Amino acid sequence: MLTLIVREIRDNHVYFVLSCILSAVIVAAMIIMMVYGVNEEAMIAVYLCGGLQFTVLGVLGTAQMFGDRANRISTLLSTQAVTRNHILIARILAGVVTLLIALVPGLVGCVLLLRLRFPPLDFYSRMIGDVSIVLALAGLACHGAGLLIGWTNSRARVIAGLPCLLLVVASLVVIKGFGLSAVVVLALAIGVFWGRTWHTFTSASM
Amino acid sequence: MNARNRYFINILSTGILVTFLMLTGLFWARWHLHLIRAAALQETTVKVQIRPTGLYPFETADDPNLVSPSSATAEFSALIGLFPKLGAPHYILSHLSSGPDSNVYLWEAKEEGVRFYFNASRGLMVYGRMSDVRDPNGTTHRRYVTQWAGPEGIAETPDENLGRFESPISDGFYENNPQTVYDEGQRRFFVIRWRDGLVRKGPDIPQGEEFDPIQLGLPSKDFLSLRLTQADAVYKQPGEDGLVPGRAIHALYPQSPRMDSWPTLVLNASGRIDLLNPDTLTLIPHVGCIPAPRTLFQSVAERAGPRDVTAYSVHPLAVYQRDADKKWAYIGCIAAAASRDLTSVQLTAFDPDGNPVAGQAMRPSPDDIYLSLPGASLVTVVQFLLENLHPTACLALSSLTASDVPPESAYQSLVLLPNSFAAMAARDAELSRVNRLAYSLLFMAPAIGLGVFLAWRVSRDAVRMGLSKQEKTLWTLGAFALGLPAYITYRLTRPTVALVTCGNCGQGRRADFEKCQRCGAPWSVPELMPPAWRVLGEPESAEDASPSPAQEMNQSA
Numbered sequence: 224m225l226t227l228i229v230r231e232i233r234d235n236h237v238y239f240v241l242s243c244i245l246s247a248v249i250v251a252a253m254i255i256m257m258v259y260g261v262n263e264e265a266m267i268a269v270y271l272c273g274g275l276q277f278t279v280l281g282v283l284g285t286a287q288m289f290g291d292r293a294n295r296i297s298t299l300l301s302t303q304a305v306t307r308n309h310i311l312i313a314r315i316l317a318g319v320v321t322l323l324i325a326l327v328p329g330l331v332g333c334v335l336l337l338r339l340r341f342p343p344l345d346f347y348s349r350m351i352g353d354v355s356i357v358l359a360l361a362g363l364a365c366h367g368a369g370l371l372i373g374w375t376n377s378r379a380r381v382i383a384g385l386p387c388l389l390l391v392v393a394s395l396v397v398i399k400g401f402g403l404s405a406v407v408v409l410a411l412a413i414g415v416f417w418g419r420t421w422h423t424f425t426s427a428s429m
Numbered sequence: 430m431n432a433r434n435r436y437f438i439n440i441l442s443t444g445i446l447v448t449f450l451m452l453t454g455l456f457w458a459r460w461h462l463h464l465i466r467a468a469a470l471q472e473t474t475v476k477v478q479i480r481p482t483g484l485y486p487f488e489t490a491d492d493p494n495l496v497s498p499s500s501a502t503a504e505f506s507a508l509i510g511l512f513p514k515l516g517a518p519h520y521i522l523s524h525l526s527s528g529p530d531s532n533v534y535l536w537e538a539k540e541e542g543v544r545f546y547f548n549a550s551r552g553l554m555v556y557g558r559m560s561d562v563r564d565p566n567g568t569t570h571r572r573y574v575t576q577w578a579g580p581e582g583i584a585e586t587p588d589e590n591l592g593r594f595e596s597p598i599s600d601g602f603y604e605n606n607p608q609t610v611y612d613e614g615q616r617r618f619f620v621i622r623w624r625d626g627l628v629r630k631g632p633d634i635p636q637g638e639e640f641d642p643i644q645l646g647l648p649s650k651d652f653l654s655l656r657l658t659q660a661d662a663v664y665k666q667p668g669e670d671g672l673v674p675g676r677a678i679h680a681l682y683p684q685s686p687r688m689d690s691w692p693t694l695v696l697n698a699s700g701r702i703d704l705l706n707p708d709t710l711t712l713i714p715h716v717g718c719i720p721a722p723r724t725l726f727q728s729v730a731e732r733a734g735p736r737d738v739t740a741y742s743v744h745p746l747a748v749y750q751r752d753a754d755k756k757w758a759y760i761g762c763i764a765a766a767a768s769r770d771l772t773s774v775q776l777t778a779f780d781p782d783g784n785p786v787a788g789q790a791m792r793p794s795p796d797d798i799y800l801s802l803p804g805a806s807l808v809t810v811v812q813f814l815l816e817n818l819h820p821t822a823c824l825a826l827s828s829l830t831a832s833d834v835p836p837e838s839a840y841q842s843l844v845l846l847p848n849s850f851a852a853m854a855a856r857d858a859e860l861s862r863v864n865r866l867a868y869s870l871l872f873m874a875p876a877i878g879l880g881v882f883l884a885w886r887v888s889r890d891a892v893r894m895g896l897s898k899q900e901k902t903l904w905t906l907g908a909f910a911l912g913l914p915a916y917i918t919y920r921l922t923r924p925t926v927a928l929v930t931c932g933n934c935g936q937g938r939r940a941d942f943e944k945c946q947r948c949g950a951p952w953s954v955p956e957l958m959p960p961a962w963r964v965l966g967e968p969e970s971a972e973d974a975s976p977s978p979a980q981e982m983n984q985s986a
């Protein structure tokens with residue numbers, strides 16, 4: 224499994240590097256806010272890079288599946304001792320790794336910033352927890368949406384479908400907020416994306 | 430995994446995905462219709478005013494010195510109110526300092542800033558600020574002082590002897606006022622005088638639903654969309670040309686909101702407003718209520734609960750009795766509330782006994798907003814049609830839970846539609862239960878019709894595709910209850926097989942079934958007997974004159 228995950232990362236290293244760069248920009252913006260106070264330019268950078276991180280996750284999922292479909296990677300891998308389930312799980316885990324790269328540095332920066340600028344109360348720790356969980360689930364949902372859309376030969380379907388699904392995921396966060404209902408809805412969305420991807424991926428002929 | 434489970438997972442994931450896509454699209458369509466309606470409303474007046482308030486005992490209409498009577502104004506902005514109600518902004522706004530879900534009443538980020546919050550882990554109120562401190566040698570110097578207050582007292586360090594507030598409700602932060610706290614766990618009021626270092630404890634509040642405080646001080650909800658302001662009367666000053674608010678020849682004059690004994694109102698979960706007696710810390714019940722704004726279907730209601738309206742704001746009024754008791758006296762309160770669908774505001778003034786003395790509703794009325802304003806009819810029709818594209822089950826559920834769902838849910842819910850016409854009709858308290866149901870069903874009629882049509886289409890197609898009786902029933906019921914999402918799911922997940930013409934009934938039949946799904950006829954398999962005839966070519970007959978095997982058999986027989 225580890226070999227498969229490493230292979231996924233190597234094949235799609237552009238997106239991993241991009242995610243690292245965006246994380247670095249977010250952390251830099253947070254350091255600026257810690258030193259010079261919260262300012263508008265830094266906040267815009269954080270929002271912009273945060274939004275791009277989710278887009279990168281969606282594009283990564285699409286690239287994983289679209290590249291497979293175009294180059295028949297899973298057909299080749301199926302001649303080895305791996306099943307399509309293994310391949311799909313490896314892709315999802317590669318997405319989780321990217322999500323961690325995207326989320327953890329920003330989260331640490333956010334915790335430090337709140338410790339400096341806001342009351343040291345359980346209340347704010349809970350708030351960070353709520354927001355982090357929802358953002359993590361939203362990231363997984365974006366990656367899942369990419370996996371679902373990517374399993375096609377049609378470039379037009381990818382170009383039209385991915386933004387549409389990413390907008391739906393973003394809408395779910397905006398509509399539901401960061402509470403329990405958002406967690407439930409996003410978990411359901413992830414399950415749906417993975418379930419449908421699994422069905423189409425494992426049903427497809429070699 | 431067997432094929433049946435795979436099929437089930439496919440249907441489930443496709444169905445939920447289609448439902449998500451459709452409900453999200455419909456949500457934003459509905460939200461933009463609200464936005465269009467709010468934008469149209471902003472072009473007209475959205476100020477509701479009572480003038481005079483009728484609460485000041487000295488204020489008479491025939492007073493020659495009266496230049497401008499007292500007034501209460503509710504400024505309403507439906508447009509601004511829409512954005513913070515979405516889930517993410519609502520979460521952030523309600524968790525910021527002084528937000529409704531926040532334990533932090535004031536937090537100035539600078540190092541020497543005022544910090545005023547409830548520390549839940551210790552169960553103590555905390556107040557930190559720069560203060561002049563006198564040393565034992567008599568000199569004073571400024572330093573940052575943090576005080577901790579519990580039910581039993583105040584100290585500069587957190588101490589177990591201070592006791593614990595279990596789930597306190599505070600009236601917020603007013604720099605010169607004592608802080609009033611109601612502790613739900615102990616069911617009593619406390620007044621914390623930070624500067625004096627004193628905590629006063631009130632008597633127990635009797636158990637029961639009658640007293641269920643949820644807010645103290647200046648009760649309000651969604652201050653962004655509804656702002657309540659009050660203006661004092663202006664009189665001519667005797668012997669002067671200048672105008673002085675509220676003074677002149679009268680022995681009474683209105684109180685400044687920053688004075689020490691500003692009356693503390695207590696809002697109960699039922700919508701009733703009580704007044705806290707500052708001397709005894711007991712409640713004087715029913716000095717007002719949250720007024721019920723008129724809605725499209727509900728014209729008259731006595732009062733509303735905090736969960737029945739999108740926004741409300743209540744202000745107490747007091748006057749100083751200069752000649753008589755030399756103290757401040759409560760003279761009533763003004764209360765305003767905005768309806769769930771942000772189309773109506775009601776402003777009411779209550780006397781000290783809780784009787785309404787003046788009231789004013791917003792113009793234009795909900796009827797105008799839905800039907801008469803430019804473009805309103807079109808928006809209403811589109812809204813009605815969009816609502817009826819939702820699954821019938823969603824509309825039915827919205828009607829059944831119409832009164833129980835908080836108004837904010839309308840802007841955060843994909844499934845429930847608390848502001849749909851069907852739900853609004855179901856909330857009409859003037860009608861009997863049967864009539865409400867009938868009205869609600871009437872507004873759901875297009876959705877029910879669509880459900881029936883889709884169920885018929887699915888049922889017909891299920892027969893054509895040869896689904897089992899159980900599958901057909903489930904899909905038909907699903908299409909009726911869940912409407913378009915179920916129908917689209919059916920179309921996407923139904924068996925993809927080519928149909929061939931049945932030799933018995935002439936209809937299309939599944940090639941992978943042994944019997945025709947319509948008439949039950951089996952395949953007509955022709956009996957494979959070798960024919961007795963042969964087609965012989967000329968060269969063959971010339972070369973081979975020997976008899977054929979069939980002829981040989983006939984000859985031998």
